[in-house]
Amino acid sequence: MVVKVLGAAAGGAFPQWNCACQQCRRLRSGAFAGQPRTQAQVAISEYGVSWTLLNASPDLRFQIEATPQLWPSGDSLHSPIRSVVITAAEADTVAGLLSLREFQPLDIYATPSVLRILREDNSLFALLNRVARQAVWKEIQPDQEFAVGALRFRPFSLAGGFPGFVTSDRRAQLDAAEAVLGLLINSPSGGSSPSGGSMAYLPGAAKVEESWREWLDECDVLLFDGTFWTEDELCRVRGGGKGASEMGHLPLSGPCGSIAALRDIKCPRKIFFHINNTNPILDESSAAYAEVLDAGWEVAQDGMEIEI
Numbered sequence: 001m002v003v004k005v006l007g008a009a010a011g012g013a014f015p016q017w018n019c020a021c022q023q024c025r026r027l028r029s030g031a032f033a034g035q036p037r038t039q040a041q042v043a044i045s046e047y048g049v050s051w052t053l054l055n056a057s058p059d060l061r062f063q064i065e066a067t068p069q070l071w072p073s074g075d076s077l078h079s080p081i082r083s084v085v086i087t088a089a090e091a092d093t094v095a096g097l098l099s100l101r102e103f104q105p106l107d108i109y110a111t112p113s114v115l116r117i118l119r120e121d122n123s124l125f126a127l128l129n130r131v132a133r134q135a136v137w138k139e140i141q142p143d144q145e146f147a148v149g150a151l152r153f154r155p156f157s158l159a160g161g162f163p164g165f166v167t168s169d170r171r172a173q174l175d176a177a178e179a180v181l182g183l184l185i186n187s188p189s190g191g192s193s194p195s196g197g198s199m200a201y202l203p204g205a206a207k208v209e210e211s212w213r214e215w216l217d218e219c220d221v222l223l224f225d226g227t228f229w230t231e232d233e234l235c236r237v238r239g240g241g242k243g244a245s246e247m248g249h250l251p252l253s254g255p256c257g258s259i260a261a262l263r264d265i266k267c268p269r270k271i272f273f274h275i276n277n278t279n280p281i282l283d284e285s286s287a288a289y290a291e292v293l294d295a296g297w298e299v300a301q302d303g304m305e306i307e308i
């Protein structure tokens with residue numbers, strides 16, 4: 001399996017267009033020891049021929065153009081992108097679908113609740129169904145495996161709610177367990193086990209469940225929520241805003257943070273992904289960056305390619 005990190009930042013990207021925090025300012029002025037990053041986006045492929053997107057970021061069009069493996073071939077309409085697996089109905093995870101509207105056949109996988117939000121409440125997504133052979137919307141359920149080509153997906157429910165734009169009437173009709181998914185993706189070939197390689201994808205996790213440990217120990221690569229370094233990061237940097245856990249993100253640092261919670265897992269590659277522009281791990285000269293590396297983690301960057 002080939003995994004491409006097309007974008008490693010959380011919503012808003014780095015730098016964020018309307019943010020003049022110290023990190024965004026230093027990056028713009030060329031005085032920052034670290035890379036800019038686009039909004040979270042991953043593409044995976046079993047053999048590097050046809051590709052599946054994990055979510056569809058608002059930066060998707062630019063991310064595709066920055067990735068030659070995802071360019072069309074031939075002399076007419078074509079794309080090696082065959083499918084999109086959606087794990088939440090947030091703008092950050094679905095807005096990029098509108099950049100895929102040019103009459104391309106696509107399979108789009110999401111839970112029934114997320115599909116209702118997209119297809120019944122947001123008529124703009126009908127752009128993906130203007131002709132007969134365009135988007136095919138496919139229902140997936142937490143804890144029910146499904147296959148995309150040779151890759152097997154096990155979706156599981158994560159703590160977290162529906163986006164703020166979903167009305168209370170609609171919310172009452174939806175299943176909260178279908179709001180936010182994590183994914184365990186298995187490839188029949190490659191990886192450290194004879195049965196193939198696997199990757200866990202958890203861009204937004206409010207806590208680490210004990211029951212995950214077994215498969216976290218087994219998987220070859222973990223892409224984990226790297227949004228915030230501390231619980232009060234947004235409030236401190238911006239002078240207001242929600243706490244990390246209120247936004248569905250377990251902070252990295254401290255005795256209850258993700259570095260401590262995942263210290264003992266045996267997964268050989270642990271990578272922080274979905275990193276907010278306020279997080280000091282973006283600064284490669286910071287103590288936070290050194291601490292992450294010391295704990296055996298990597299910090300995802302745009303363009304990162306992982307072979308499993």
Ligand SMILES: [Zn+2]
Binds near residue numbers: 021022023278
């Ligand atoms: Zn900023």
